[in-house]
Amino acid sequence: MTVTKTEIEKLSKLARLYFSEEELEKFAGEFDEIIAFADTINQSVEGGTSEIRSVGTELVNFENLREDIVMPSLPNEKIVSNVEDKDGFFSLKRSKK
Amino acid sequence: MREIISELSKKLHSGEVSSVELTSEYIKAVEEANPKYNAIVHTTFEAALEHAEAADEMLKEGNADTLCGIPMVMKDNICTDGLLTTCCSNVLKGFKPYYDATVWEKLKEKGAVLLGKANMDEFAMGSTSESSCYGAPFNPRNTGHVTGGSSGGAAAAVTANMAAYALGSDTGGSVRQPAAYCGIVGLKPTYGSVSRYGLIAYGSSLDQIGPLTYSVKDAAIVFDAIKGFDRRDQTSKAFDYGNILDYLDRDIKGVKIGIAEEFFDGIDPDMKTQIFDAVKLFEKNGAEIVDIKLPALKSALPVYYIIACAEASSNLGRYDGIRYGHRTGSYDSIDDMIYKTRSEGFGAEVKRRIMLGTYVLSSGYYDAYYKKACVIREEIRREFDETYEKCDILIAPIAPTTAPVLNFKGLSSVEMYLSDICTVPINIAGIPSISVPCGIDKKGLPIGMQIMGKRFDDAKVLNMAYFYEQNSKDWAGNFEGGVRI
Numbered sequence: 180m181t182v183t184k185t186e187i188e189k190l191s192k193l194a195r196l197y198f199s200e201e202e203l204e205k206f207a208g209e210f211d212e213i214i215a216f217a218d219t220i221n222q223s224v225e226g227g228t229s230e231i232r233s234v235g236t237e238l239v240n241f242e243n244l245r246e247d248i249v250m251p252s253l254p255n256e257k258i259v260s261n262v263e264d265k266d267g268f269f270s271l272k273r274s275k276k
Numbered sequence: 277m278r279e280i281i282s283e284l285s286k287k288l289h290s291g292e293v294s295s296v297e298l299t300s301e302y303i304k305a306v307e308e309a310n311p312k313y314n315a316i317v318h319t320t321f322e323a324a325l326e327h328a329e330a331a332d333e334m335l336k337e338g339n340a341d342t343l344c345g346i347p348m349v350m351k352d353n354i355c356t357d358g359l360l361t362t363c364c365s366n367v368l369k370g371f372k373p374y375y376d377a378t379v380w381e382k383l384k385e386k387g388a389v390l391l392g393k394a395n396m397d398e399f400a401m402g403s404t405s406e407s408s409c410y411g412a413p414f415n416p417r418n419t420g421h422v423t424g425g426s427s428g429g430a431a432a433a434v435t436a437n438m439a440a441y442a443l444g445s446d447t448g449g450s451v452r453q454p455a456a457y458c459g460i461v462g463l464k465p466t467y468g469s470v471s472r473y474g475l476i477a478y479g480s481s482l483d484q485i486g487p488l489t490y491s492v493k494d495a496a497i498v499f500d501a502i503k504g505f506d507r508r509d510q511t512s513k514a515f516d517y518g519n520i521l522d523y524l525d526r527d528i529k530g531v532k533i534g535i536a537e538e539f540f541d542g543i544d545p546d547m548k549t550q551i552f553d554a555v556k557l558f559e560k561n562g563a564e565i566v567d568i569k570l571p572a573l574k575s576a577l578p579v580y581y582i583i584a585c586a587e588a589s590s591n592l593g594r595y596d597g598i599r600y601g602h603r604t605g606s607y608d609s610i611d612d613m614i615y616k617t618r619s620e621g622f623g624a625e626v627k628r629r630i631m632l633g634t635y636v637l638s639s640g641y642y643d644a645y646y647k648k649a650c651v652i653r654e655e656i657r658r659e660f661d662e663t664y665e666k667c668d669i670l671i672a673p674i675a676p677t678t679a680p681v682l683n684f685k686g687l688s689s690v691e692m693y694l695s696d697i698c699t700v701p702i703n704i705a706g707i708p709s710i711s712v713p714c715g716i717d718k719k720g721l722p723i724g725m726q727i728m729g730k731r732f733d734d735a736k737v738l739n740m741a742y743f744y745e746q747n748s749k750d751w752a753g754n755f756e757g758g759v760r761i
Contacts, residue, residue, distance in 0.1 A: 187631075212690050
């Protein structure tokens with residue numbers, strides 16, 4: 180199975196990633212190989228169970244969920260401590276356009 | 277056998293040494309050795325000395341925990357309030373979380389001392405730790421070779437006696453494989469037994485935090501301290517393990533050891549010989565050997581990469597430059613800012629996996645890849661469950677070879693992924709597994725043996741590993757340098 184450059188461009192939009200022309204060329208080749216590898220699951224197992232659950236599902240006790248109680252929030256000062264503008268908000272510079 | 281935690285604990289509790297003195301020794305060791313091994317990427321010496329003072333107070337009061345006052349390191353993807361946690365990625369450079377991971381909260385309560393955050397593959401994606409934005413750590417057993425990944429820095433720090441123990445995370449072998457490459461012990465506990473709250477997610481249904489230590493007993497002590505239910509992690513489980521340390525000395529007579537040939541396909545022949553020598557030791561002491569078939573294992577690797585990458589592409593969606601970490605310098609619009617921030621911030625391997633994850637979840641491919649992988653995952657889990665009706669534990673290698681050389685560019689991505697073939701099935705099944713040193717190859721590099729049990733049978737896995745360690749040659753051996761006890 181070959182993944183086209185157009186498909187890679189479409190995927191990069193979904194993933195919110197830019198690739199230069201050069202990167203795109205290189206990536207298309209690598210991606211083909213990775214997809215071929217992922218594709219081996221379609222050759223290796225026939226049939227299978229229709230039941231799908233994650234490893235964690237059975238560990239969750241849905242009958243015994245905690246009460247929905249309002250708890251204190253983290254202080255704004257802490258939450259915005261990793262943001263450049265610290266006026267109590269997440270802020271972005273105005274776009275040029 | 278060097279049981280570092282027990283030995284240090286005795287000295288701290290008897291007052292022979294204080295935690296501040298011990299921590300100062302470790303700080304000196306890190307300053308001397310770290311430039312050589314690049315194992316620790318953010319040192320937290322000031323905090324360490326504060327922790328040590330608090331630990332000394334706890335020791336004076338009596339009833340202090342075994343881990344009280346003992347210096348350790350944590351992988352750079354475990355959140356520490358106010359201390360850098362960057363996943364060794366440019367996208368999180370400078371990030372200081374405002375809360376502690378549950379594991380660190382638990383260790384802090386017991387008086388642990390944090391020396392720093394350990395080097396790792398970016399976002400825990402890799403098998404050599406070479407994708408770290410801070411450069412690769414070097415294997416203390418031979419600095420021309422990789423430490424393994426993705427908890428490579430944690431393994432190197434423990435091996436070179438720069439920390440008494442470390443916490444790593446294991447999504448597809450990332451605790452066990454670096455432990456094997458560096459000749460120490462690495463435990464991946466049962467999925468759900470240790471809280472993942474505060475562990476920066478890679479593949480949430482596969483990730484599990486585990487200890488890297490010099491000995492099996494040390495691993496048991498650390499696991500005992502970090503396990504347990506956490507209401508902040510919906511996948512954590514309240515399971516009563518009893519006293520794990522009491523379990524270590526149990527007789528192994530009658531234990532059924534399963535050997536599945538699928539694990540030994542394409543394995544280095546010397547490594548195979550060493551592992552079978554270990555199996556013979558168990559047999560000589562009353563264990564029974566059972567031949568096991570695990571045909572679904574051949575699908576485990578693609579299933580792992582599909583599920584892990586799908587989860588990673590979703591988990592890594594939050595790195596948009598708005599709330600934390602790196603933000604690009606100039607942009608034309610919010611979209612442009614997000615694209616540029618992510619493109620500059622993520623390294624090549626992370627981008628590759630985000631793209632694969634996006635592909636397998638995208639319309640038209642979801643059924644053929646992601647859904648199918650989930651179905652096969654169920655088959656692998658069922659196969660393991662059935663296997664454990666025939667035997668108590670399984671023994672296998674950790675990786676097809678010992679530690680590869682650094683900067684080896686001869687392998688494609690897929691060939692690199694193949695090095696995880698022995699470890700990923702365990703994360704898919706959610707079972708516990710330990711890596712124990714069991715030999716040295718012709719190049720003098722350590723060989724690791726993998727012991728796996730059924731879910732929540734972590735104590736049995738530790739028991740078998742402890743028996744082997746106590747009754748075989750001291751493969752972990754002594755390492756010149758670092759803190760000497």
